[in-house]
Amino acid sequence: MNVSQSDFPGLDDFDEFISKLPPNSVVRLEPGLYRTWGIYQGPNGLAGIQLPPGLRLLGSGAGATVIQLIDVASEAKGWFHILEATGEGTVVQDLTVDCNGANLSKPQVITGAIQLKGHRSIIRNVEIKGIGHWDPNCAEAFFVSIIEEGDKDLRDVLVDGLRFNGPVLGDTSKPRQFTMLLVTNNHGKPVLNARIVACSMVRTDNEENIYGQAITTAEAVGAAVDHNYVENFGTGYYQDNYSCHGVIIRDNVFRNVRAGIHLDNSCSPDQVFESIHVSGNRIDIQRTMLDSQWYWGGILFLTDATGKTPTNVTQFVTIRDNLVRFFDGQPQGNATNTGIMVAQYYGDHKTLADYATIENNIIDMTTPNAIQCDVDHYRICGNTDFQRNLLPAWDNHRKVLFSNDSRADSSDVEAAVKASAKKMVDAMSAAIE
Numbered sequence: 001m002n003v004s005q006s007d008f009p010g011l012d013d014f015d016e017f018i019s020k021l022p023p024n025s026v027v028r029l030e031p032g033l034y035r036t037w038g039i040y041q042g043p044n045g046l047a048g049i050q051l052p053p054g055l056r057l058l059g060s061g062a063g064a065t066v067i068q069l070i071d072v073a074s075e076a077k078g079w080f081h082i083l084e085a086t087g088e089g090t091v092v093q094d095l096t097v098d099c100n101g102a103n104l105s106k107p108q109v110i111t112g113a114i115q116l117k118g119h120r121s122i123i124r125n126v127e128i129k130g131i132g133h134w135d136p137n138c139a140e141a142f143f144v145s146i147i148e149e150g151d152k153d154l155r156d157v158l159v160d161g162l163r164f165n166g167p168v169l170g171d172t173s174k175p176r177q178f179t180m181l182l183v184t185n186n187h188g189k190p191v192l193n194a195r196i197v198a199c200s201m202v203r204t205d206n207e208e209n210i211y212g213q214a215i216t217t218a219e220a221v222g223a224a225v226d227h228n229y230v231e232n233f234g235t236g237y238y239q240d241n242y243s244c245h246g247v248i249i250r251d252n253v254f255r256n257v258r259a260g261i262h263l264d265n266s267c268s269p270d271q272v273f274e275s276i277h278v279s280g281n282r283i284d285i286q287r288t289m290l291d292s293q294w295y296w297g298g299i300l301f302l303t304d305a306t307g308k309t310p311t312n313v314t315q316f317v318t319i320r321d322n323l324v325r326f327f328d329g330q331p332q333g334n335a336t337n338t339g340i341m342v343a344q345y346y347g348d349h350k351t352l353a354d355y356a357t358i359e360n361n362i363i364d365m366t367t368p369n370a371i372q373c374d375v376d377h378y379r380i381c382g383n384t385d386f387q388r389n390l391l392p393a394w395d396n397h398r399k400v401l402f403s404n405d406s407r408a409d410s411s412d413v414e415a416a417v418k419a420s421a422k423k424m425v426d427a428m429s430a431a432i433e
Contacts (some may be wrong), residue, residue: 001028004030005030005031005033008035014036015048023052024054024089026055029058029065031060036049037073038083039081040079040080041078041080042076043077050085051084052085054088056089057090057092058091059093060094062095062126064095067082067083068082068098069082071103072108076106077108079109079138080112081114082112083097084114084117085117089118089119089121090122091122091123093122094124095126096127097114097126098128099113099129110134110135110141112142112144113143114144115142116145116157117147119155121146121157122157123158123160124160124161127162127164128163128164131169132169132170139177140177141177142178143178143180144159145181145184146183149185153191153192154185154194158195159195160195163200164200164202165202165204166204170207170210175209175210176211177212179214180233183216183218190219191217191221193221193223194222196224196225199229201215201229201230202230204232206232211234212233213235213236214257215228215236215238216239217240218240222246222247223246224248225249226248227251228253229253230253230254230255231254231256233256234258235257235262237249238262239273241271242268245275247277249277250279250280251281252281253281254281254282255284255286257286258285259285259296260324265301271313272315273301274315276301278299278318278322280322281299285324285325285326285337297324297337299319299339299341300338300340301342302314302343314342315354317355319356319357320358320359320360322340324339324340325364338371339361339363340373342356342375353375355375355377355378356378357379358378358379358380358393359379359381360381360382362383362385363383369394370393371392371394372394
């Protein structure tokens, strides 16, 4: 059905309309402003309006159709979402979600824009604005998320053309963390075939006490993160501390970040990161985003070798044709400033990072920290600085400097990668069953 702004003259009319929709409805919103109280945590649990399962909410274009938070309800606390749905097949498309963060009468909450829960959820051509983190009791905010709860996997989700250009608002009296886009589930089950493409996230403020990631996934199997543009965030893309297989990260631009691509296998035990392909990305590291952050570098694969996670493995990694630049007088010689790293983070050497191909990357560092590769089977070749000088790689645990055309059991590398691809397909099939 088609509706217009004039159909909802009262403050509560749009929410009342949404509340009466049956599952799997299709609603087309004409250009205009549609106001909502959203869904929030009240004194007795969730309150406000939830989208019906399977709703296709279609606007007339981002900027033309705007869904805006009226204000924070007097009884609201903690989490807050403007649009939220539970159930398969929900679509939010061609509209702007305005969290109205600069005009709230009671900003002691987190103003999240969208949360969808279920298979085949889609967010396409959506702009978000007015987001913020004021909740004193919450460590991290997630402004847009597709998740699954309970003992289930999450399948076939798409985020295509999500856009943000503005400040991240909030209480700056103490550090507050956020993630702009999160795709995950109840840790322990996979996220199958997620695609995050053609998104643009530009943060216009430089408040160091409000920091975080642009894109985060966890348990990703067969995921693609490609052709996204991110500027002025702590991290461009972050894979959380849970197993992932067959992730492709390609042709993204991450500017003014402290880490471009960070796959962190260092916290939860018994995790396997494998068959990860990183190619064609441009990463610009800027000092303004480094001062209060954790790891600094272009492409980081970290595996913890302490007793906490002794069985974690990162393997079958390909890093090819990427460009990493450091700006703003960033010092080049500190072990935390690294162009590309596939390595352990702690502990004595063990075979916890294995089978890596690092080739034809351009990095503007000439120190040994340009490439750190602490693996047993590797192929490193064709990597240069901006003057086309060949770059070596440094093994921090063996204290060995490899030449640019170094190979260790290269035939094993190629055979292992083929075996890993078959293993990934088998894992996906088993998860679907």
